[in-house]
Each structure stands twice: as C-alpha cells, then as structure tokens.
Amino acid sequence: MNRRTILGTVAAVGFGMITSVAGADGLPALEKKERYKVGFAQMESNNPWRIAETKSFHDTAESCNWDLVATDAAGSAAKQVSDVDSMIAQGIDVLFLPPREEKPLIPAVMKARAAGIPTFLVDRSVDSNVAQAGEHYVSFLGSDFIWQGQQVAEWTLENFKGEKGIIVELEGTTGSSPANDRRKGFDDVMAQHDNMEIVASQSGDFARDLGRQVMETLLQAHPDVNIVYAHNDEMAIGAIQALELAGRKPGEDVLVVSIDGTRDALQAIIDGKMGVTVESSPFFGPLACEVMNRYAEGEEIEPWVQVKDRIFTADNAAEFIDEAY
Ligand code: GYE
Numbered sequence: 272m273n274r275r276t277i278l279g280t281v282a283a284v285g286f287g288m289i290t291s292v293a294g295a296d297g298l299p300a301l302e303k304k305e306r307y308k309v310g311f312a313q314m315e316s317n318n319p320w321r322i323a324e325t326k327s328f329h330d331t332a333e334s335c336n337w338d339l340v341a342t343d344a345a346g347s348a349a350k351q352v353s354d355v356d357s358m359i360a361q362g363i364d365v366l367f368l369p370p371r372e373e374k375p376l377i378p379a380v381m382k383a384r385a386a387g388i389p390t391f392l393v394d395r396s397v398d399s400n401v402a403q404a405g406e407h408y409v410s411f412l413g414s415d416f417i418w419q420g421q422q423v424a425e426w427t428l429e430n431f432k433g434e435k436g437i438i439v440e441l442e443g444t445t446g447s448s449p450a451n452d453r454r455k456g457f458d459d460v461m462a463q464h465d466n467m468e469i470v471a472s473q474s475g476d477f478a479r480d481l482g483r484q485v486m487e488t489l490l491q492a493h494p495d496v497n498i499v500y501a502h503n504d505e506m507a508i509g510a511i512q513a514l515e516l517a518g519r520k521p522g523e524d525v526l527v528v529s530i531d532g533t534r535d536a537l538q539a540i541i542d543g544k545m546g547v548t549v550e551s552s553p554f555f556g557p558l559a560c561e562v563m564n565r566y567a568e569g570e571e572i573e574p575w576v577q578v579k580d581r582i583f584t585a586d587n588a589a590e591f592i593d594e595a596y
Pocket of ligand 1: 394504
C-alpha cells in the first residue's frame with residue numbers, strides 16, 4: 272500500500288464524516304498493476320475533433336497497458352451518465368470522462384468516486400461550485416478556453432479592416448465548459464472596444480450543420496454582419512457554407528474566426544475563407560497515460576493539467592495541415 276491508499280482507507284473507514292473535506296488524500300487510490308481496465312466515456316462522435324480524441328485513446332491503449340472500455344453517448348448527457356454507471360458495474364480501475372455539460376455529469380463523477388474509481392476529466396470540466404479537482408475527481412486535463420477566446424478576439428482586433436465590427440457569435444453546446452469560457456474570453460475583450468458589437472450570440476451545439484442553420488437564420492436578421500466568431504471549427508465551416516449560399520464572400524466581406532485546428536479549418540485558412548483558428552488539441556491519449564501512471568505512483572496531481580495550444584493563421588496553416596485531423 273502506498274501513502275495514498277493508507278490515508279484513503281483511513282479517511283473512508285475511520286473518518287467517514289469528513290471524507291468530503293479530505294482533499295487529495297480522500298480521493299480513491301490507484302493501485303499499481305500490470306494492466307488497467309480503463310473507461311473512456313465519449314460524449315458524441317459527430318465531428319472530427321471527437322473522432323480524433325477517441326482514436327487517441329484507442330491508439331494509446333496498447334502502449335499504456337490498458338484494456339479500454341469505450342462508449343459513445345451520442346450527444347446525450349443522460350446516456351453519458353448511464354454509460355459511466357455501466358463502466359462502474361464492469362469494474363473499471365480508472366475513468367477518463369469528457370463531461371458533455373458542466374452540471375448534468377456531476378452525478379457520474381460522484382458515483383465513480385463513491386465506487387472508489389479515480390476519475391480524470393478530459394477536455395471539458397464540470398461546475399466547480401459543486402465538484403472539485405483533488406476532492407471529487409483527481410484532475411482536469413485540458414485547454415484554457417478563456418485564453419482561446421481572448422486570442423481569437425485579439426487576432427480579430429488586429430486584423431479586422433473595417434470601421435465597425437458587427438459580430439455574430441456561434442456558441443458551443445449550452446452549459447458546456449468550453450462554450451461558457453470561450454464566450455467569456457472573447458466577449459470580455461470585445462466589451463473594451465467601442466467599435467466592436469456582438470449583435471447576436473446563439474448556440475450551434477458545436478455541430479457543423481446546426482452552425483450552418485443558425486447562421487442562415489441570423490444572417491436574415493443581421494445582413495450587415497462582417498465578423499463571425501464560432502466556438503469551434505465545425506460551426507465555422509457551417510457558417511461559411513451559409514454565408515456563401517447567401518452570396519457573401521467569407522474572407523473578403525466577412526471575417527470568420529474560430530477554435531480547434533481541424534484539417535477543414537486549416538484548408539479554409541489556406542483558401543482565404545477563414546482568418547484564424549486557435550488550437551484546441553484532441554490528442555489526449557498519451558497525456559492521460561502519463562498522468563494516470565504518475566497517480567498510480569502515489570504522486571499528487573495538479574488540479575489542472577493544462578494543455579498548451581498554438582495559433583493557426585495564413586502564416587503557418589500550410590505547415591501544419593498534414594498533422595491535422
Ligand atoms: O472544441 C469541440 C468539441 O470540448 C474542447 O468539444 C472540446 C470541444 C472542441 O466538440 O470541437
């Protein structure tokens with residue numbers, strides 16, 4: 272037994288009443304083993320980002336000695352919760368969870384903890400007023416979404432050629448951490464500039480086709496739009512389709528800016544239709560392996576294992592498109 276196991280057991284058995292304030296030492300321990308049964312509860316597979324992330328977990332399984340149990344909640348937070356339930360019943364050793372939305376997935380985090388299964392949130396987080404790293408789950412592995420939104424805003428301020436920016440914002444999944452934070456990062460910067468106005472902000476659920484539909488509708492209400500900020504590349508590509516259908520020229524009379532770094536977005540930048548995409552890497556498998564092994568060694572894991580992202584523009588899109596997904 273390592274230190275964490277001993278303290279974890281004491282906290283659970285001897286001081287049951289105070290486990291909720293036990294901090295890192297109250298988390299379930301992870302025993303060192305030859306092989307681990309690892310759960311990865313994906314939220315949906317309707318875009319290249321999600322597919323790349325799932326593939327990254329599968330690709331890591333062999334080298335990290337994982338027997339991977341992977342599920343796909345098909346865009347339903349309720350199904351994602353029940354997928355975690357069934358993984359717990361199957362006796363997984365550790366859980367990697369990208370919570371689709373900040374609040375609905377909290378029961379899954381709590382149940383895994385109660386079942387003694389260490390949980391790592393990957394790529395999205397949960398509401399920190401209710402569940403915290405180091406206490407209810409081990410750590411959040413992911414990007415700084417506020418920073419991403421800020422970078423898009425700063426790039427737009429530097430590169431927008433017109434007098435007054437009329438901005439349409441296509442938000443990600445309502446109630447998800449990247450949608451909340453990408454909005455905050457961008458909107459707070461823009462609020463400091465009188466020549467920039469966000470005239471509409473609506474969810475396209477991080478999906479290409481919904482992004483296209485929402486853009487079509489918003490274009491009718493705001494035909495004078497000259498900047499589109501999408502919270503991810505899929506919606507940006509959908510918006511470009513809607514703009515072109517309406518006879519607009521993305522890249523010329525409308526500046527389209529977004530986040531992720533997908534192959535299609537890098538191609539749109541090369542084609543001059545998109546201005547910038549701030550990277551949000553989906554390749555979590557190797558990082559998940561490394562952090563899990565450190566935890567099994569008894570190391571205390573930082574509450575946020577931050578992924579550093581790059582910025583893709585016309586200056587470097589061609590250089591990076593071959594490694595894109
Ligand atoms: O940007 C988006 C995906 O949670 C960081 O979710 C992730 C986001 C990513 O659907 O494309």
